[in-house]
Amino acid sequence: MTAFTPSRTLRLIAAVGSGYRRVFATSRVAPLLSRPNPVRHTGFDLDLAIERVVREADDVVSLTLADPSGADLPSWIPGAHLDLFLPSGRQRQYSLCGDPADRRTYRIAVRRIGEGSREIHELEQGKVRVRGPRNAFPLVDADSxxxxxxxxxxxxxxxxxxxxxxxxxxxxxxxxxxxxxxxxxxxxxxxxxxxxxxxxxxxxxxxxxxxxxxxxxxxxxxxxxxxxxxxxxxxxxxxxxxxxxxxxxxFSPLPVTGGEPFDVRLARSGATVRVGADESALAAIRRELPGVAYSCQQGFCGTCKVRVLGGEVDHRDRTLTEGERDGSMLVCVSRSTSPSLVIDL
Structure with missing residues (x-):
């Protein structure tokens, strides 16, 4: 008999767990059990084919996405969105606007209002990587x-x-x-x-x-x-x-409230940017680094997370755990309680 070693045991457990997550994600039960905690912070990473592009209104197109193999997609409930990773490297979020009962396709609609949306309007075929579905805007039970x-x-x-x-x-x-x-x-x-x-x-x-x-x-x-x-x-x-x-x-950042000006030093370049009392650290950083990663600008997607190397952070996000807040911040909403911060950018 072949010895059942610990390493083989772990591989078996991992395989079973992976299979279970795949089955659960495509089941009808998944959206019901996810209601008490509707925001999935990690999501499912999927490479989907652009099946159809339709002009829905002036400056608005819809994209219908499907699994290239025809497999069912992870289920979702109304209010959910996808994170799209565009060919340029930009990451943007768009609400699912199709039918949750349709397990074969996802549909999003995008108005042309910025660089990311213009890039999407130019897509006609091929594949896009998505993460999700996630939901920070769930439909609650109500009488009307x-x-x-x-x-x-x-x-x-x-x-x-x-x-x-x-x-x-x-x-x-x-x-x-x-x-x-x-x-x-x-x-x-x-x-x-x-x-x-x-x-x-x-x-x-x-x-x-x-x-x-x-x-x-x-x-x-x-x-x-x-x-x-x-x-x-x-x-x-x-x-x-x-x-x-x-x-x-x-669809836009919250206004900054109770803000005080502070400096942010970018450790990799040595540059220092001044963050105004009424602007986000992200907005100030983008003057120096226009290509810095960000998405929701509201403190829940985690795209703009950076390592903090010095200073005291005023955490205003809804995403990072207490452990993650020790040495990290989301620059779209969080600020500084010290005169300056040093971050790993």
């Missing part, structure tokens, strides 16, 4: 829902509406945009129900004060779009519908 989407903010909302319709939950969607030509998925939404479409060139600039009262008592209210859309919404909803809950997702 009010969805408010501004422009490309419709992308995480669309699967939520589809889920509510599928399970018979009462919902209402107010969809805002510059013009109908700039608003993706109008036809698709029209097939799901009576959607309140309010383009600016027909209705004027949106006023959240007139929209929030549309929520039923105790409803879950989801806001996704430009920062101006959600300004003051939480306080107003608390006044007019105290039993309701507000859920928001932003």
């Amino acid at each position: 829902y009010l969805f408010v989407a501004g422009g490309i903010g419709i992308t995480p909302i669309l699967p939520m509406v589809r889920s509510c319709r599928r399970r018979g939950a009462p919902w209402r969607l107010v969809y805002l945009g510059r013009s109908r030509e700039s608003m993706p998925f109008l036809d698709e939404l029209g097939a799901l129900g009576d959607v309140d479409i309010r383009p600016d060139d027909e209705f004027g600039l949106p006023d959240i004060i007139t929209i929030l009262p549309l929520a039923e008592p105790g409803a879950a209210v989801y806001l996704c779009g430009p920062p101006a859309l959600g300004e003051g919404a939480r306080g107003l909803l608390r006044e007019i519908n105290p039993a309701a809950s507000l859920h928001t997702e932003r």
